[in-house]
Amino acid sequence: MARSTIYLASPYGFSEQWKRLLLPEFIAALEGLGLEVWEPFVRNGQVDLSQPGWACEVAKRDLQDVRDADALLAIVNGTPPDEGVMVELGAAIALGKPTFLFRDDFRRCTDSEQYPLNLMLFAGLPSEGWQDFFYDSIESLSDPRKALALWAKG
Known part of the structure; x- marks a missing residue:
């Protein structure tokens, strides 16, 4: 049986x-849940950056990986978070993919009292219980009571 795939959207x-x-x-935390991790910097490492058009090629490959992955974990540190990660997250939300958010940045970046980030980043999460899809430490990614571990188990 093929492992579920998760796209790791990050600026790292x-x-x-x-x-x-x-x-x-x-990567280790996600693989520990039995997931196949699609990390775009590794997956697109074969792109020749000296060639014209390389940036467009990378963007298209990353977006195709978001389409093809089963889910997406977005690292949303920063104020605001990385623009590329936001595009990947928005695409996953629009495609109806399960999305999970990671932020261990203590700074608030929000226009809402309810959410620690721009409310649009939570559009792919349930309005009740969104906290189960939000992670604030590497260790919390493997919490068996939270959404990522439950999703990974199938």
Whole structure:
């Protein structure tokens, strides 16, 4: 039986430090749930950045991966969060994919008393119980009572 796939939308591949120190923790936590992780910086590493049009090619491949993945985890740190991650998250929401949000950034970035981020980022989550789809630590990703672990179990 094929493992469920999850697209990891994050800005962490742009920095060698983040790529080396942060991404492996997220990938390991998601793989620990039995998921196949689609990390775009790894999946699109074969793109020749010296060729004209490389950016468009990367964007198209990333969007196709969002379409093809079973779900999406968006790392939404920053004020505001990374623009590319927001596009990937919006596409997943529009496609009706299960979406999960990760934010361990303590700064508020919101126009709502209810949500810690712009309310549109929660459009793919249930209005009641959205907190079960929102994670604030690497450890919480594997919480068996929260939505990601329950979804991963099928």
